[in-house]
Amino acid sequence: MNLLLQYRDLENEIKQIDQILYGRLSQADEPIRSAAIQLLQAGGKRSRPLLCLISSSFGERDRTKAYDMASAIELIHMSSLIHDDMIDNAQLRRGKKTIHLQYNTLIATMVGDYLVAEALEIMALVEDKQAHQLFSNTLKQLAIGELIQYQNRYQLERSLKTYFKKNRNKTAKFIGLSCILGAIATQADKKLQKHLYLIGYYLGMSYQIVDDILDFSSNSDEMGKLIGQDLREGYLTLPTLLAMNDDQIYKKVHNLFKQSNQGNVLDFEDLIADIKNSDAISKAYQYSQWYLEKARQKINQLPDQAEKYIFLQLIGYLSKRKY
Amino acid sequence: MNLLLQYRDLENEIKQIDQILYGRLSQADEPIRSAAIQLLQAGGKRSRPLLCLISSSFGERDRTKAYDMASAIELIHMSSLIHDDMIDNAQLRRGKKTIHLQYNTLIATMVGDYLVAEALEIMALVEDKQAHQLFSNTLKQLAIGELIQYQNRYQLERSLKTYFKKNRNKTAKFIGLSCILGAIATQADKKLQKHLYLIGYYLGMSYQIVDDILDFSSNSDEMGKLIGQDLREGYLTLPTLLAMNDDQIYKKVHNLFKQSNQGNVLDFEDLIADIKNSDAISKAYQYSQWYLEKARQKINQLPDQAEKYIFLQLIGYLSKRKY
Numbered sequence: 001m002n003l004l005l006q007y008r009d010l011e012n013e014i015k016q017i018d019q020i021l022y023g024r025l026s027q028a029d030e031p032i033r034s035a036a037i038q039l040l041q042a043g044g045k046r047s048r049p050l051l052c053l054i055s056s057s058f059g060e061r062d063r064t065k066a067y068d069m070a071s072a073i074e075l076i077h078m079s080s081l082i083h084d085d086m087i088d089n090a091q092l093r094r095g096k097k098t099i100h101l102q103y104n105t106l107i108a109t110m111v112g113d114y115l116v117a118e119a120l121e122i123m124a125l126v127e128d129k130q131a132h133q134l135f136s137n138t139l140k141q142l143a144i145g146e147l148i149q150y151q152n153r154y155q156l157e158r159s160l161k162t163y164f165k166k167n168r169n170k171t172a173k174f175i176g177l178s179c180i181l182g183a184i185a186t187q188a189d190k191k192l193q194k195h196l197y198l199i200g201y202y203l204g205m206s207y208q209i210v211d212d213i214l215d216f217s218s219n220s221d222e223m224g225k226l227i228g229q230d231l232r233e234g235y236l237t238l239p240t241l242l243a244m245n246d247d248q249i250y251k252k253v254h255n256l257f258k259q260s261n262q263g264n265v266l267d268f269e270d271l272i273a274d275i276k277n278s279d280a281i282s283k284a285y286q287y288s289q290w291y292l293e294k295a296r297q298k299i300n301q302l303p304d305q306a307e308k309y310i311f312l313q314l315i316g317y318l319s320k321r322k323y
Numbered sequence: 324m325n326l327l328l329q330y331r332d333l334e335n336e337i338k339q340i341d342q343i344l345y346g347r348l349s350q351a352d353e354p355i356r357s358a359a360i361q362l363l364q365a366g367g368k369r370s371r372p373l374l375c376l377i378s379s380s381f382g383e384r385d386r387t388k389a390y391d392m393a394s395a396i397e398l399i400h401m402s403s404l405i406h407d408d409m410i411d412n413a414q415l416r417r418g419k420k421t422i423h424l425q426y427n428t429l430i431a432t433m434v435g436d437y438l439v440a441e442a443l444e445i446m447a448l449v450e451d452k453q454a455h456q457l458f459s460n461t462l463k464q465l466a467i468g469e470l471i472q473y474q475n476r477y478q479l480e481r482s483l484k485t486y487f488k489k490n491r492n493k494t495a496k497f498i499g500l501s502c503i504l505g506a507i508a509t510q511a512d513k514k515l516q517k518h519l520y521l522i523g524y525y526l527g528m529s530y531q532i533v534d535d536i537l538d539f540s541s542n543s544d545e546m547g548k549l550i551g552q553d554l555r556e557g558y559l560t561l562p563t564l565l566a567m568n569d570d571q572i573y574k575k576v577h578n579l580f581k582q583s584n585q586g587n588v589l590d591f592e593d594l595i596a597d598i599k600n601s602d603a604i605s606k607a608y609q610y611s612q613w614y615l616e617k618a619r620q621k622i623n624q625l626p627d628q629a630e631k632y633i634f635l636q637l638i639g640y641l642s643k644r645k646y
Contacts, residue, residue, distance in 0.1 A: 029467055083436060087429045106410045106473060109432055113406065114466040116439060120459035129450050136443030143437040144352055150429060 010050060010310065013067075017049045020071040024118060035099050035111045039078055042094035048073045048175060051203070052182035055196045057307040059186025065126055066185035072122040072135075073178050079115035080142055080170075082108050087150055088233055131184045138177040145169025154234040154257045156250075160241055167208045168201075175204030195298060199311065202295035203318065209288035210321050212237035216276055228272040234260060238287060243280035292319055333373060333633065336390075340372045343394040347441060358422050358434045362401055365417035371498060372397045374526070375505035378519045380630040382509025388449055389508035395442040395458075396501045402438035403465055403493075405431050410473055411556055454507045461500040468492025477557040477580045479573075483564055490531045491524075498527030518621060522634065525618035526641065532611035533644050535560035539599055551595040557583060561610060566603035615642055 018040070025036045049070035056066030085093055086100040086108045093099075100108035116139070123135055148166045179200030183193040215230045216239055230237050234257060236244075244250045252271045259266055275281070296315050302308040341363070348359045372393035379389030408416055409423040409431045416422075423431035439462070446458055471489045475481045502523030506516040538553045539562055553560050557580060559567075567573045575594045582589055598604070619638050625631040 029470060032466075032470065083432055086432065105428060107470075109406055109410065109435075110466055110470050110473070112432075112436075113439075113469075114463060116436075117459055117462035117466055120443070120462060121456070124452065124455035124459045127450070127452050129447065132447035132455070133444070136440055136447045139440035139443060140437060143355075143433055143440055146436075147352060147355065147430075147433050150433070 010053070013053050014046045014050060016067060017046060017053075017070050017074060020067060021074060024071075024122075028114065028118075031103060031107060032111050032114050035082075035103060035107065036078065036115060038096060038102075039081070039093065039099065042096045044094055046074060047207075048077055048178040051175060051200055052178045052185075054307050054310055055179040055182035055188075055200070056186045057182075057305070058192055058196060058303065059183055059188035061186040063186055066182045068122050068125055069131070069181040069185050070178075072119040073181065075115045075119035075122070076139065076142075077174075079112040079119070080146070082112040082115070084146060086112075087146065126185070128184055131181055134177055134180060134184075138173055141169040141173050145171075149235065152236070154260065155236075156254055156257060160238075163236070163238060163241055164205075167205055171208040172201045172204035175207070176201035192303075195301065199295050199298045199302075202291045202298065203314070206288045206291035206295065206318060209238055209284055209291070210318065213239055213281060213284050213288070214321070215239075216272065216281060228268055228275075231272065231275075232260075232268050238284040239275055239280045242283045243275040243278045246274075246278060249274050249278065289319065333376070336376050337369045337373060339390060340369060340376075340393050340397060343390060344397060347394075347445075351437065351441075354426060354430060355434050355437050358405075358426060358430065359401065359438060361419060361425075362404070362416070362422065365419045367417055369397060370530075371400055371501040374498060374523055375501045375508075377630050377633055378502040378505030378511075378523070379509045380505075380628070381515055381519060381626065382506055382511035384509040386509055389505045391445050391448055392454070392504040392508050393501075395445040396504065398438045398442035398445070399462065399465075400497075402435040402442070403469075405435040405438070407469060409435075410469065449508070451507055454504055457500055457503060457507075461496050464492040464496050468494075472558065475559070477583065478559075479577055479580060481559050481564070483561075486559070486561060486564055487528075490528055494531040495524045495527035498530065499524035515626075518624065522618050522621045522625075525614045525621065526637070529611045529614035529618065529641060532561055532607055532614070533641065536562055536604060536607050536611070537644070538562075539595065539604060551591055551598075554595065554598075555583075555591050561607040562598055562603045565606045566598040566601045569597075569601060572597050572601065612642065 021040055022037070025040065026033060028036060052070040052073055053063070053066055056063050056070075059066075081093060082099050084090075085098040086105050089100075090098050091101065096102075098108075099111060103111075123132065126132070145166050145168075148162060148169065152162055152166075176197040177200070180193050180197040183196045188196070212230065215237065216228055226232060231240055231253075236253075240253065244253060249271070252274065256266055256268060256271060292315055296312070299308060299311045299315065302311070344363055345360070348363065349356060351359060375393040375396055376386070376389055379386045379393075382389075404416060405422050407413075408421040409428050412423075413421050414424065419425075421431075422434060426434075446455065449455070468489050468491075471485060471492065475485055475489075499520040500523070503516050503520040506519045511519070535553065538560065539551055549555060554563055554576075559576075563576065567576060572594070575597065579589050579591060579594060615638055619635070622631060622634045622638065625634070
């Protein structure tokens, strides 16, 4: 099987998704139009719509509705990026100035609201109760996930349990949704739908952990971010949580958080070096590999068709992801 | 006909809506729960869900789904109040401190997002493509209306046309939606559905104008607002726009906006007195009465049943509304 060709096919599909998105967003009033199109043009991997489209190929029906759902998924993703960046006061997104900084928080709020409404307008084309229930429930989980993250900022008591709950809500359930919506759009067998949801869910859990690890890698620089950005902003992700088993590191986090929370600008370099030199990074990788393995097992049970191997190829890519 | 009794029946129905809302919101995580329940308890007239329920009585089916839709409508209304107050930096809502001031803008953003998701979860119970399309489209119009309002802040060029467009998007279409969703929920005749939409639309246009007039009345005080709050915040509503036909008043607005926009705190009392002493208030009332008359005509064409007279009673109430 020519997997390279398969991958090119997927790239064409992403182009189709982008066409739908550009078509819709270019009709919006200013400054919604400019803000949304800037975010679209800045890049992004379109992993969620891509997973939606791959999953849709396991169904019986033609894939027209899957394109709609994939576009709606990306719009929700865009909206959550805008509101998240605002809440985190992030400076850059996809290498460009974030919307709330380029415009202001009020416009960022409105653009986010508008993108959700645009996504719902697409979803309204889909007559499937289950799809609507899953969609709305995931939106709720996203809001809750954002809240958990925000409330645990600068909190040392934060446990692995809270970290994983946040990952489930903010990433895994949303990627699970992306997969199952594709399968629902083409009316795949119910059991297969659930199966694809789980693949997305496990991929999402793994993906988020790798994301949190990469925040400590020097490649962060290339993404226009400081190394250890999450930590500097008061967020404890898996590498730090694991490194905090070391009392010295725990104390450093404790001291820095105490002072940061009072608005002081501090030197995190020493702590970040400690975390990178500890075994926390490799332990965190083990967690991500565990989820990736769960995804691989589920993928292996899929019907034997080209897209099964695209999923496996994706696993290979994710296990070596460096940005 | 005992209209008083009819009205009491409606109050019972509102209680049922509130029960649904309390039931759902009390399950939310903190601080979403407290913030949302505070807004619910602070009062509000529940006019939108009420209109949804009145409209639903013109359909054939039982009204179970109408309660769902009415609750979803109120949740969207609550969400838009929270995001609006944040954008306007309003101090009080229903006599209590606004969410973004009591908590902060980030929590206000998240609570608003959560309430939309909660509304969508209710809407997902409703299998009706048209209902979903209208719902999502109205959300989009709300976001655009908010944007128009925000962008025209401190803009003197703002015309009556823009003012009415903002009213259509932010109020009239949403109240039209409230009515038609009730009618869709009980499968009223298609023509009747459209008819009820227009009743809501005209009532909404009238309602918003009266709201803008009341901003200049001394009763504003009782609502915990300053007289002329909109104007002080840089929003030109119908009374001011009409009063600006007088060159002296135009100049005063021009000067005050120019300085306010630079962050100065200014004395609006003189200008507000001028507007109140001009014929702008009575002219604005004529506009609201014109829309109310359009609504009355449509109501008169409704089938002869109790709720027709509740609508007419509502017209009587709206034409004398003082708060």
